[in-house]
Amino acid sequence: MAGVRFWREFDTRYRMLATRCSQCGLVYFPPRTVCRKCRRRSVGKMEKVPLPPQGTVLSYTVVHQGLKGFDAQVPYVMAIIEFEGGVTVLGQVVDCDPEDVAIGMEVKPVFRRVREEGEAGVIHYGYKFAPPCFPVCVDESLASPE
Amino acid sequence: MREVAIVGAAMTKFGELWDRSLRDIGLESGMLVLMDAGMETEDVEALFLGNMSAGRFIQQEHIGALIADHAGLADRGIPATRVEAGGATGSLALRQAYLTVASGAHDVVMVGGAEKMTDVSDRDAEETMSFAADQEWEVFFGATLASLYAMMARRHMHDHGTTPEQLAHVAVKNHAHGSGNPKAQCRNKLTVERVLGAGRVAEPLGVLDCSPISDGGAAVVLTTLERAKEITDEPVIIRGSAQASDTLALHDRWSITSQRATRLAVQGALSQAGKELADMDLMEVNDGFTIAEIIALEDLGLAEPGQGGRLAEEGVTALGGDMPVNTSGGLKARGNPPGATGIAQIVEIYDQLKGRAEGRQVADARVGLAHNVGGTGATVAVHILEVA
Numbered sequence: 368m369a370g371v372r373f374w375r376e377f378d379t380r381y382r383m384l385a386t387r388c389s390q391c392g393l394v395y396f397p398p399r400t401v402c403r404k405c406r407r408r409s410v411g412k413m414e415k416v417p418l419p420p421q422g423t424v425l426s427y428t429v430v431h432q433g434l435k436g437f438d439a440q441v442p443y444v445m446a447i448i449e450f451e452g453g454v455t456v457l458g459q460v461v462d463c464d465p466e467d468v469a470i471g472m473e474v475k476p477v478f479r480r481v482r483e484e485g486e487a488g489v490i491h492y493g494y495k496f497a498p499p500c501f502p503v504c505v506d507e508s509l510a511s512p513e
Numbered sequence: 514m515r516e517v518a519i520v521g522a523a524m525t526k527f528g529e530l531w532d533r534s535l536r537d538i539g540l541e542s543g544m545l546v547l548m549d550a551g552m553e554t555e556d557v558e559a560l561f562l563g564n565m566s567a568g569r570f571i572q573q574e575h576i577g578a579l580i581a582d583h584a585g586l587a588d589r590g591i592p593a594t595r596v597e598a599g600g601a602t603g604s605l606a607l608r609q610a611y612l613t614v615a616s617g618a619h620d621v622v623m624v625g626g627a628e629k630m631t632d633v634s635d636r637d638a639e640e641t642m643s644f645a646a647d648q649e650w651e652v653f654f655g656a657t658l659a660s661l662y663a664m665m666a667r668r669h670m671h672d673h674g675t676t677p678e679q680l681a682h683v684a685v686k687n688h689a690h691g692s693g694n695p696k697a698q699c700r701n702k703l704t705v706e707r708v709l710g711a712g713r714v715a716e717p718l719g720v721l722d723c724s725p726i727s728d729g730g731a732a733v734v735l736t737t738l739e740r741a742k743e744i745t746d747e748p749v750i751i752r753g754s755a756q757a758s759d760t761l762a763l764h765d766r767w768s769i770t771s772q773r774a775t776r777l778a779v780q781g782a783l784s785q786a787g788k789e790l791a792d793m794d795l796m797e798v799n800d801g802f803t804i805a806e807i808i809a810l811e812d813l814g815l816a817e818p819g820q821g822g823r824l825a826e827e828g829v830t831a832l833g834g835d836m837p838v839n840t841s842g843g844l845k846a847r848g849n850p851p852g853a854t855g856i857a858q859i860v861e862i863y864d865q866l867k868g869r870a871e872g873r874q875v876a877d878a879r880v881g882l883a884h885n886v887g888g889t890g891a892t893v894a895v896h897i898l899e900v901a
Contacts, residue, residue, distance in 0.1 A: 430663075
């Protein structure tokens, strides 16, 4: 395992910044450097924009056989979250009982430890999603622009 | 473009082949197919090999050269090319071989697929399979391939009322088919109750909704239709070959309950073949997870969107039904060594069209379709075969 990896520098993985095509207005998260619709015409014309502060669960699953590095989290909920404007993002849903997750449920992004590479290895951080009412979930900066 | 025919098809047994290496498996399928075609190694002008991830499974890359070498082809210096596209690896190797013969570059081409998954732990094998999804934006966050298909299933149930029992019927049917296939990994029969009662992998999918971890190889020999007619009175012609792509990540799709690449590939293959789906006598379809077969059959056009769950439940897709699907047992029961799967589908169609699918023969089969999917649908290939 390499010690330095480029994805650790993705600001979008920590702050949920999307890109918007200034030609057609389509918004992408994960951010794209080329618009799927305008393609070459969009090169250099994608702008960073914040995602809406809340989304809804489009689909979900409770994972019982997880990937390595997620052992302490099993069972965990993976979901696809749909934001206003049609952007869809995959992530875990946390801070609630897996039994309570449902399609259409509202969630907001939170900043969390995603996994770790063994006891002394690199810790991976990124976003997860949580019910907006959960009291610990107070970090408004996650959904705000720079 | 020249017309291309298959003149030999063979596969190893699929399963946990503890006593054989990747090179053994690749070599065995290659020798079997030459015997089947009645050809000599000297007849082969080029080799294409499907292998998804030997680098992770056995720490070996450069698989084209490896297999060419051990097949005794290295001294002749023929070109050997490895192809990779996740679970669609085998069918893309076939398509490359098809295009090579159709274009006139070579007259006789062997295409093989092989994978050796059981040299690593089950968890390592499952992790590697997940890498056919998007590492940066899916796998990083904990998504397994099963969890992505589980989300398709959950949404399909929500939108269309598909039931866990309907998913289970796909596994029950394909295991019943696999029980008649001596090359299949899983020859045990299942019941709906057993599938539903099995341990959960990613809800609503349980372990019996998922295809197994497999070792195995498969190979076919392609040549021009003209040359095939010198070898056999009944050549199996590749009437259609089409491939399509979609976004790598499931969440980037316009829909998560339909695979657009399947729709594009089947349109392309049918149009090239000048046929309709109803002309097919049987199909081998991606069923890496039970929900995958349901969605595939909707996208292929056998059922209206949302109605695919009824097909296995009502026996339409069983042997003896209107459209037998996965008579080999499918990925679910025949086994799923990803490099070989797409070729094994072709082996099954070939055996059926040749009337030699003992124990599971579809009566009077003349035309068959193979549908192979990589990841959650980012690559799909469809091939249509017809016996002349």
